[in-house]
Amino acid sequence: MPGNKANVLRQLVTFGAIGAVSVALQSALYALSRIWTGPLLANLFSLVICTLVNTEANRRFTFQATDRPVSRVHLEGIVVFVGYYAVTSGALAVLQAVDPAAPRWLEITVLVASSLLGTVGRFAVLRAWVFRRSRAAEHDNSSA
Template identity: 45%
Template sequence: MARLKASWAAGTRTPRTRRACAALRAVWSREVGWFVAIGVVSTGGQALLYWVLRLWWPPAVANLLSLLVLTVLNTEANRRLTFRHAATKPTRAHLGAGGLFLLGYLLTSGAVLWFTHRHPDASPAAETAVLAATSLAVTVVRFVVLRLAVFRGPEGRRG
């Protein structure tokens, strides 16, 4: 991998490094595709669950429960489909996703609470839209952290 980066930076790509770069782009493209598909389904599921839970509980509680359920499902789907070639054990994957869950919860709850403070008469549908938009931003950060730290491929391992 270091040789690939050095040849890329030096602009001296050989046919071998060009093939390696193409293979790397293909892997990232496949991973991004699966991550987006799973993310769309997860965001929709979380929004629907939040909307239902919002009938009984305040925004922070509804968000916590919906995010918790969907984070577990999302992490397992990403482990099996998106990052299926990584040698990450389920326990490590779910523990790694736990920190991201906390970040996601704090950011999405903060956004919803801020929105309900600014618009106290807003409908649960409007709150859900804010939740979905914030979840999208959190998802981008989540992919990068999962790919680079939790589900590192063989090229990301040392020794």
């Protein structure tokens, strides 16, 4: 069991580092795309790009699931994406309802805060569902 705790800690640290880079990239893409589109479409654009990169980085580095087919991981990742997009877009929609003229810095602050909330759920779902089989195989290998 101690090895499992160390593995979870390693996964959390790696996931956090990848997530931090992803949120920074998402924020930059969001700010750039907000020049020509509304907040929900800008969020969708920035999140699609970042999710593809983020999921692949987590497949390789966080969960070390190179045995999983890339297409399957990304298909399952779409389900996770929908929940994450709902959290971040919901937060932006609430902000727009409360203050339709909210400054861009406030939109990005809300986006980052909701991304942090979504990230907690994303880690749990990726670990428990998308990369579950790889963890089981890793456990079998460590006990051999």
